[in-house]
């Protein structure tokens with residue numbers, strides 16, 4: 001009995017030695033792993049959109065997200081999601097911000113007025129060029145946060161899936 005307690009206490013004490021950071025990194029890479037292919041859109045085990053990058057070829061959504069990001073977000077959030085003095089590095093933020101949180105921040109915007117600052121994240125909930133491509137943006141930034149997508153324009157990408165064409169058409173409203 002007392003030996004068992006001693007052993008579990010010992011095990012608990014040893015846990016941090018395994019390195020929480022490497023365990024976390026493994027965890028996030030694991031979580032982002034594509035386990036399902038829904039017609040060219042990849043999903044992780046929780047059913048959230050994710051990237052698939054093999055031998056430098058990125059999935060369509062990562063590529064599309066790269067383009068959308070650099071048309072609507074990079075002015076504040078910096079090239080390749082690296083951040084600026086005005087807005088945080090999303091290549092970092094997406095390590096902890098999950099899919100639903102991402103969607104709601106982008107749709108509703110946010111304002112930081114702490115320390116006499118006035119940094120504003122605009123609401124994009126009525127901007128079709130953004131909300132029709134929320135998954136693309138999320139997938140691209142997730143790939144950046146995971147270290148799977150290097151900086152710069154992805155040199156090779158999968159073809160645009162029919163599902164993406166259909167969704168775009170119905171969302172943009174022709």
Ligand code: HEC
Nearest residue numbers: 072073076086087088093105110111112119120121122130
């Ligand atoms: C006009 C500048 C501006 C633009 C354009 C902009 N953002 Fe932001 N964004 C900000 C600021 C400033 C913050 C930090 C707000 C705060 O601290 O509450 C922010 C915060 C965020 C956050 C939360 C980050 C965190 O670490 O908490 C996300 C996610 C985000 N933006 C996504 C986007 C996306 C995606 C786009 C493009 C569609 C975009 N932003 C375009 C200024 C901008």
